[in-house]
Amino acid sequence: MSLLFRKNPGQSSTRARVSRDVAARLEANPFIKRAPAQGAQIYLFHNYLRDEDCDMLMGLIDSNRRPSTLLSASQDPEFRTSESCDLNRHADEVRPIDEGLAALLGVPPEHGETMQGQRYAPGQQFRAHCDYFHEGESYWPAMQAQGGQRTWTTMIYLNDVEEGGATWFPRAGIRIAPRRGTLLIWNNMLPDGSPNYDTLHEGMKVVSGTKYVITKWFRENPWVQGSFTSYYGNVRMT
Numbered sequence: 522m523s524l525l526f527r528k529n530p531g532q533s534s535t536r537a538r539v540s541r542d543v544a545a546r547l548e549a550n551p552f553i554k555r556a557p558a559q560g561a562q563i564y565l566f567h568n569y570l571r572d573e574d575c576d577m578l579m580g581l582i583d584s585n586r587r588p589s590t591l592l593s594a595s596q597d598p599e600f601r602t603s604e605s606c607d608l609n610r611h612a613d614e615v616r617p618i619d620e621g622l623a624a625l626l627g628v629p630p631e632h633g634e635t636m637q638g639q640r641y642a643p644g645q646q647f648r649a650h651c652d653y654f655h656e657g658e659s660y661w662p663a664m665q666a667q668g669g670q671r672t673w674t675t676m677i678y679l680n681d682v683e684e685g686g687a688t689w690f691p692r693a694g695i696r697i698a699p700r701r702g703t704l705l706i707w708n709n710m711l712p713d714g715s716p717n718y719d720t721l722h723e724g725m726k727v728v729s730g731t732k733y734v735i736t737k738w739f740r741e742n743p744w745v746q747g748s749f750t751s752y753y754g755n756v757r758m759t
């Protein structure tokens with residue numbers, strides 16, 4: 522077989538379609554701006570979330586937080602030092618925000634993982650990582666069985682941070698400072714659906730103040746098992 526026609530490892534037509542469809546939808550939205558990043562599709566929607574919703578989510582994070590975890594153990598004890606909490610998608614106050622993100626991207630809500638809150642006190646961080654799964658790792662079969670690969674990431678900054686706490690994409694060459702209500706969206710895939718290493722990113726150390734964000738990851742297949750009724754009615758989003 523000619524090398525020219527060899528598939529890129531991880532190439533997938535489903536993921537390629539999701540890459541294309543979601544990007545087209547975001548680019549057609551006048552409130553969303555493409556960030557000046559190299560080699561990655563990164564978007565910003567300022568003032569996406571209302572102040573009262575930011576406050577409500579920060580309250581939930583404060584009362585439910587636990588140490589953040591990693592899928593694979595790191596040699597570095599400082600790799601992810603923040604706290605996290607799961608935000609119940611069925612709770613009346615969470616549901617519109619959770620499903621609103623799926624609707625904005627045009628992805629079926631059942632493809633979304635549980636929305637998570639993250640809290641970083643001064644000195645806390647999440648070192649450089651990619652959100653997509655490494656298909657050679659021991660966790661992959663379990664991930665494959667529930668939703669498969671991560672496609673898009675959405676993240677909302679719930680407050681301004683006095684100093685530090687930017688989200689840095691060292692390969693794409695962009696650093697986003699936390700700003701209350703801003704939604705950051707990026708595609709973890711390349712146009713052919715294979716993982717994009719240029720999405721490597723870091724939640725930089727908070728220097729002063731406390732950083733609160735929510736993160737929500739979308740999968741290529743349904744992550745919620747069983748029947749699912751959407752807040753928007755039982756309507757498919759794509």
Ligand SMILES: O=C(O)CCC(=O)C(=O)O
Pocket residue numbers: 639647652686687688689722723724725734736
């Ligand atoms: O806190 C940040 O800026 C990044 C968070 C992040 O990368 C994640 O939760 O996967």
Ligand SMILES: [Fe+2]
Pocket residue numbers: 650651652722
């Ligand atoms: Fe991340």
